[in-house]
Amino acid sequence: MTLRYPPARTVEVFEDVAGVRVPDPYRWLEQETDEVRHWQRRQAELATATVYEGRDRRAVQDLIRAYDSGSRPALPRHAAGRWFRAVTPPGGGAPAVVVADRPLGAGRTVIDLAGYGEAFLSWLAPSPDGRILALGVCTDGSEHNTIHLVEVDSGRTLDGAPEQILHSAWAGGVSWLPDSGGFYFFALTGSPREFRQAVFLHRLGGATTVEPIPVGEGSREYTLVQTSPDGRWAVAAHRVGSPVPVAVRDLSDPGARWRPFVTGCAGTVAGHVVGDSYVAVTDVGAPRGRVVAIPLDTADPGDPGTWREIVPEGETVLRSLTPVGEHLYLSEFDRTFARVRIIDRSGTVVGEVPLPGRGALSAPFFALTALAVGAPTDDFVFAFSTPTSSWGLYRHRPGEQEPETLIAPTVVLDASLEEGWAVAPDGVRVPYHVVCPSGSDPARPAPTLISAYGAANVPLLPQYQPDLAAFVAAGGVLVQAYLRGGGEFGRDWYLAAHRENKRVRDSDLVAVAEHLVAEGLTAPDRLALTGGSDGGLMCGVAVTTRPDLWRAVLPREPLLDLVGGTRDPYLDFVIRKAWADPDDPEQVRRLLGLSPYELVKPGVFPAVYVQAGAADPRCGPWHARKFVARLQAAQRGSEPILLHVFDNAGHGAATPHDVAVAQDAEWLAFLIGTLSLPGPT
Template structure:
């Protein structure tokens, strides 16, 4: 394989079973967190690190990675009580702190420094949520990289920690942390079970009146274990319970008289209706794809006799060729975020839907949004302005402000990183079933495509999450080094509307992989690249994508990097969170025929002895609760034993790191550098001086 010594791996004789279907599971023992497994894992990591650090340009590449490092998702300061709160690094601090100022990026004071909590290893700031009056700041703090966080409460006048914060764990930051009552007397939050891989979520109310108290809130019509949240209307009259990570539905409403004794009544209880939105007066205003695959904006009266019937909803913005993604209220207007051929647009309408103009965005790119619908509906918005982030494939996230009734777009913060002298070219390939699949190609302007070049495909294609055409962050170093970066839009994502998602999920899941291969073959046919210069990488569901590509089409790629991946989809059916994920987007886990289909794109089960596999570098986090590290361990062991060629199969599992949402920046930079160094070493790229 290489001159790097890979530790030997013993083979077991166990089997796995899902829905009565049995599969050999030779490396089941690597799922345990035993001393033997940890010794093996650490030895694998040492071999992987040695391989990439043996490359003479590693340190120079890390400098490039740090230069191009940027936020994964565009964030903006949060407004409350006349002040703006933000998370930002300050000179000399080990970790970013919470700052407060009178303007979004004005002169600020440090309000909460996590370094004071544990100086040797400060915790990670997962989220912030100030009370409406600006007097108390709730902060989510994660100590082990897993995303599981607990709440700290800060007096914003003195910076002192307040006593008796709620003790429960939050699974992550995905429901926005603390959702305050309008009078700032307390907040709702979504707690989880003690089990890190549990999919359970429950609503908790924490009150600050008198003696602090924390109580569970029972809401009928919240079935199953899906993500959920309770939020209050801005006027303080009502609360609504929302459930569904991918398809949020406002299932119940209550009058906000006594938050401890809420009398819930059902609202929209059909889980098939996607309604990501907010309460505004007597209506729920939301984006839906019900009867409109590309999305529309609707209003549902809170006293509607048939809220589950889309025919009774008032259409505010009808379906069009654009894909409607989100809607935000500012004053008496609504800002509508939409896609046109994957690129973002922003238009303004009044509450009846009449056009009030468009916002001239600073280029072709992406508005800042989080990947799943429920994550984007729970944040406060100032009454007189919309502050948002925007990025392109050659510039990182900048922050901008638009005020209704004006044509001026203010730049509050310029992008911190740019790819200079580069071009972006839009392309479309054709999948075997005739679907047209978009992609974007990024290269240096001086890099002529007169012969095949080292090329990196990057994709996701799952859960209806749009793969935004945004700055590639550390992967910009690949472009600066003379490579071609290809940002793909695969079925299973949400870039082209509901149909695009449905065609790439459940029984259509293989379509997304076919889309990937169609793009790769198009790039080879046009001599942009060749199979010996083509790489594939992705994280999370994109890590699964990379694993599928390596095992279904091993001759198509020279190098593959699955990051924080799911790779054993049969084994994933056994734990609570994995079972929920697989059942949502891949296959119905209680159906034997579905399980057999699932095995057809489960990379661990696709590995065959005697195949010349591409070079593979697998990276995972030891405390990852979403894609547990054993997926990476088992897949690496199986590929190392099976491959017939001399291309390396390497594994690095990082301690103190999870799925990437709560990993320290310095560790992330090193992770990015290792995976890119692997690609550069295999493909023959050299970072510029």
């Protein structure tokens, strides 16, 4: 296939990074100028026309919508005996917030966001007394949101809400004071571009002030404040991927200040205030996790030797705790599959939740966000799915034999789930799951898509994902690979592909792909790869270093230019944490060897479809633009190199439903065409 790409000029621009001179011929594509926007629109038109050529766009979109009906439901939030939840109209649109006396009771509407334009509800948090509802509202797909306050009984929007912009929902929205008189929140102190944030305290009817939490000078990490149900304690959890309780304050003493708590800790200590202790899952001294209790008034909380162990490390990976009445529900991974045990406050196991199958509980992307549980409740309400069955919503109470089904799964794939593993070059076994549609011929290499991530201590879960389910329904075989760098198998698994070890993730991916080919499950001319964000970078490395291994590669919301990323305050924070120090010339040279934009050289490449969001606050669309321009110029083969930057779309977390459907449909149509799937035509 020969395509006429929109021309992309080159410029003589060089970046000096710690004394290392780096050419940047497509630097002009970083700007949001009329020239760039025109080029971007032409690329999008070309991508859409190419992807849907000879295909029924509506049929593909209908397939996406059918499997999107099984999307994960938003968990209701409890306060003062009532439950608050977001309700989205059928087919999408702005949600309403409903309050009811049961998690999914009929209830009544508190506020309808239809009047806010193309509003996305980033988070909701009722006050402990159930009187005021705080909402995070995003209107441009970017995840940037502002706080709105609504009187629950009247539905009246209140004046005096804080004006600060929240960069995202990663810090949980707001953390109410137990007396409902105000709340803590984490927000920007200036423009989103500057990416400087602080904890604020807002008093209802009063002022909003910066809260002086000692998180360490110059830290750009996220912070979430947790308060105890009895109103005595406040704890500041710091770091989004591997949180630790860095500071504590005794709220019962008006003169008490924040004082350092667990500091200088490289591991994770993520939990909740229980009585006068911080009870947490930690990987300090236990790579797979253990549960400890740290007295909040102890003289030396930073010394793990003073922590009281209440659940020792075992064979499973401990992930999080949820307080439920007088008990704690302990979420674990057993070879990636979810398990939930119930423990009392002494750590004694008193039961286990019978889950509906082998799959995953819903969980926030980052461990810090999971700490924002809101007001205490006697119910463990959770969503659960498997790779072949969509999300259901359930409720369990200590002492009950079975969970109550609140919403049953609506989609079941006619497919099987199998486990496998490949051997990495260093001898480590890299697990994967295969979702294979019924009726597939095991004797023939199948059209196969590998989905992977492997970064930031974030676990890739064996869960239902509507776009991947639609791919299987269209006749494809899905392989979900659990690469090192992710959080599926504990701290050692994560650190094995972190910073200086980043290349391990790429070798793990190649090992899985080559194993699938050697086993006859697929062949290079039938094998595709996808990943988002840092997984998009993984895709960029794969297509530039092993183009022979793939029929198609599909980065989504990708990070692709690591050197350019150091000029962006947010990405500079991410790169310094996860890749390298850009002030060190040796580390800069290593960074160049990991950056897909720098890795592009003339050659024969497989089909590539890069998807990005114009309002992405994390991996701006310029990453995709620069990489695609360079790859289009370097392509010596006949396969298309396509780019579609979607307007009113961000990094995925706040993209409007209709835009997300269009994104997923075009992504799927590209796979249907390149892998010759028997999907809709």
